[in-house]
Amino acid sequence: MLTSFMLLGVGLAVLVFGAELLVRGATRLAGALGIAPLIIGLTVVTFGTSAPELAVSIKSAFAGQADIALGNVVGSNIFNVLFILGVSALITPLVVAQQLVRLDVPLMIGVSVLVLLLGLDGQIGRLDGGLLFAGLIGYTLFLIRQSRRENAAVQAEYAQEYPTGRLKSTQWLLNLILLLAGFGLLVVGSRWLVDGAVTLARQFGVSELIIGLTIVAAGTSLPEVATSVVASLRGERDIAVGNVVGSNLFNLMSVLGVTGLVAPHGISVPAAALQFDIPVMIAVAVACLPVFFTGHLIARWEGALFVGYYLAYVLYLVLAATGNGGLPLFAAAMRWFVIPLTLLTLVVVTLRALHRNSAASGTDT
Numbered sequence: 001m002l003t004s005f006m007l008l009g010v011g012l013a014v015l016v017f018g019a020e021l022l023v024r025g026a027t028r029l030a031g032a033l034g035i036a037p038l039i040i041g042l043t044v045v046t047f048g049t050s051a052p053e054l055a056v057s058i059k060s061a062f063a064g065q066a067d068i069a070l071g072n073v074v075g076s077n078i079f080n081v082l083f084i085l086g087v088s089a090l091i092t093p094l095v096v097a098q099q100l101v102r103l104d105v106p107l108m109i110g111v112s113v114l115v116l117l118l119g120l121d122g123q124i125g126r127l128d129g130g131l132l133f134a135g136l137i138g139y140t141l142f143l144i145r146q147s148r149r150e151n152a153a154v155q156a157e158y159a160q161e162y163p164t165g166r167l168k169s170t171q172w173l174l175n176l177i178l179l180l181a182g183f184g185l186l187v188v189g190s191r192w193l194v195d196g197a198v199t200l201a202r203q204f205g206v207s208e209l210i211i212g213l214t215i216v217a218a219g220t221s222l223p224e225v226a227t228s229v230v231a232s233l234r235g236e237r238d239i240a241v242g243n244v245v246g247s248n249l250f251n252l253m254s255v256l257g258v259t260g261l262v263a264p265h266g267i268s269v270p271a272a273a274l275q276f277d278i279p280v281m282i283a284v285a286v287a288c289l290p291v292f293f294t295g296h297l298i299a300r301w302e303g304a305l306f307v308g309y310y311l312a313y314v315l316y317l318v319l320a321a322t323g324n325g326g327l328p329l330f331a332a333a334m335r336w337f338v339i340p341l342t343l344l345t346l347v348v349v350t351l352r353a354l355h356r357n358s359a360a361s362g363t364d365t
Contacts, residue, residue, distance in 0.1 A: 004196050004199040004200045004203060005196070005200070006196075007192050007193075007195060007196035007199070008192075008193060008196030008197060008200065008215065008219075009196075010192055011189050011190070011191070011192030011193030011194075011195075011196055012189070012193055012219040012220075012222070013189075014185050014188055014189030014192065015052045015055065015056070015185070015186060015189030015190060015193055015219070015220065016052065016189075016219075016222045016223060017185060017189075018051075018052075018055075018181075018182045018183070018184070018185025018186040018188075018189055019048055019049065019051045019052050019182065019186065019223050020182070020223070021178045021179075021181050021182030021185065022048050022051055022178075022179060022182030022183060022186065023048035023049070023051075023182070024175075024178050024182075025175045025176065025177070025178030025179030025180075025181075025182060026048060026179055026182075028171075028175045028178075029175050029176065029179065032171075032175075047250065047254070048223075049223040049224055049227060049243070049247055050247055050250040050251055050254055050255060051182075051186055051223075052186065052189075052190070052219075052220035052221075052222070052223065053072055053073060053076055053220045053221075053251055053255045054254060054255045054258060054259070055186040055187065055189070055190035056068070056069070056072050056190045056193055056194060056216060056220055057069040057070075057072050057073060057255050057256070057259040057267075058190075058258065058259050058262060058263070059187075059190040059191055059194050060072070060194050060212075061259050061262075061263035061264075061265075061266075061267055062262075062263065062264065063194060065194060065198055065208055066263070066265075066266075066267050066268040067207065067208040067209040067212060067268070067270060068194060068197060068198070068208050068209075068211065068212035068216055069212070069259055069263075069267050070124075070209070070212065070256075070267055070268070070269060070270075070273055071208070071209045071210070071211070071212020071213040071216065071217065071273070071277070072212045072216050072217055072220060072255075073217075073251045073252065073255050073256050074213060074217075074273065074277050074278055074281050075212060075213035075214060075216070075217025075218070075277075076217040076218075076220055076221045076247075076248075076251055077112070077248045077251055077252070077281050077284070077285075078213075078217070078277075078280060078281055078284050078310070078313065079217050079218050079221050079310065080221055080224055080244045080247055080248055080251075081244060081248070081284045081285070081287075081288060081306065082284060082306045082307065082309050082310035082313070083218075083306070083307060083310045084221065084224055084225055084228050084229075084244055085228070085241065085244050085298060085303065085306055086303045086304065086305070086306030086307035086308075086310065087225075087228075087229065087303070087307060088228045088229055088232040088241075088303070089232075089298040089299065089300055089302060089303025089304075089306070090300055090303040090304060090307070091229065091232040091233060092232050092233075092235070093297050093298060093299050093300060093303075094232065094241050094297065094298040094303075095241070095296065095297060096241055096292040096296045096297060096298060097241070097242065097296075098296065100241060100242065100245055100292060101289070101292050101293055101296065104242075104245045104246070104249065105245060105285070105288045105289055105292060106289075107139070107249060108245060108248050108249055108252075108285045108288070109282065109285045109286055109289075111132075111135065111249065111252045111253060112252065112278075112281055112282045112285045113282055114131075114132075115132075115252055115256065115278065116274065116278045116279070116282065118131070118132075119269035119273070119274060119278065120274065122268060122269055122271075123265075123266045123267065123268055123269060124256060124260045124266055124267040124269060125260060125266035125267075126260060126261055126266065128260050128266075129256065129257045129258065129259065129260020129261035129262075129263075129266070129267075130257070130260075130261060131257075132252065132253045132256055132257030132260065133253065133254070133257035133258060133261060134257075135253045135257070136250070136253035136254050136257055139249065139253065193216065193219065193220075194216075197211045197212070197215060197216050198211075200215070204321075206321040206322075207270075207272075207321070209270055209272060209273060209277075210317055210320075210321045213277060213317060214314060214317060221247075224243060224244060224247050227243045228241075228243050228244060241292075241298070245288075248285070280313065284309075290347070305342065309342075312334060312338070315330070316330065316331065316334070
């Protein structure tokens with residue numbers, strides 16, 4: 001068992017380090033090729049932070065552990081919103097850009113529902129994967145088009161973060177080595193992580209889906225954790241939110257899309273995921289709308305609410321996996337008390353925000 005934990009831990013560390021090297025090498029090479037800094041940030045970096053999920057999902061699908069591949073994506077999306085945004089908002093209230101409310105969050109909800117519909121037949125196959133990947137291409141092209149309309153301040157911020165310019169031959173070689181080393185570490189790290197996760201699942205007698213939804217999902221989301229928490233500490237609060245929503249979209253369209261395309265037998269979708277985990281992912285995405293809408297700010301109490309719900313979700317998975325007798329009581333308390341009370345609170349807060357907005361509009365006219 002100790003060996004399994006070590007394999008899992010080392011795999012996670014290698015995976016995250018590989019993603020970091022991949023992003024560094026790719027961003028510098030892209031800058032040297034004359035690609036605009038803003039586009040580098042919107043595409044190369046976002047792909048890079050989703051690289052661990054992609055590597056693990058492809059490895060799992062080829063190894064016949066498709067439950068981990070699906071659980072990794074669904075669990076990562078739940079973890080990203082509830083835990084990462086929650087912790088970031090506890091550090092400092094987060095500003096939400098209007099584009100997220102008008103476009104990105106509704107798109108995240110729509111793609112989440114699409115994944116549920118595609119999985120109703122018990123599998124996400126090549127045709128499904130192709131549809132999701134086509135959506136990724138369209139979304140990326142839209143981001144590039146929108147980036148040209150950004151103001152000078154945003155352009156300058158990205159230019160400082162991802163500088164462009166000519167590289168010496170030795171620098172070209174160094175960044176190419178970083179890129180290839182990062183890719184190699186992703187392959188090795190994903191193998192160790194999946195092997196350790198599967199072994200632990202068998203030793204504890206829990207399903208590979210549960211391991212994918214919890215340990216693997218949280219581990220592969222470490223780049224997003226680092227990005228959002230550091231952005232919150234630096235006061236770059238819009239980046240903290242945009243990173244999470246963008247990562248969720250890329251997980252659904254890139255990770256599931258590419259894995260569905262290349263996996264020999266597609267990605268199997270267990271009945272348990274259709275009945276509980278994917279609906280939870282959709283509910284979490286929907287919950288973002290009223291929270292993001294109220295004043296375009298995620299307050300600390302909303303962050304605490306998100307973290308509390310993530311802990312409750314993990315507790316539910318643990319109780320269900322161990323067959324604990326307290327599961328029915330816990331589920332009833334969540335279903336009939338906690339969730340309705342939360343919904344009522346969100347409705348009241350949203351109505352107050354709408355009233356304030358309408359009053360402000362009346363004053364302006």
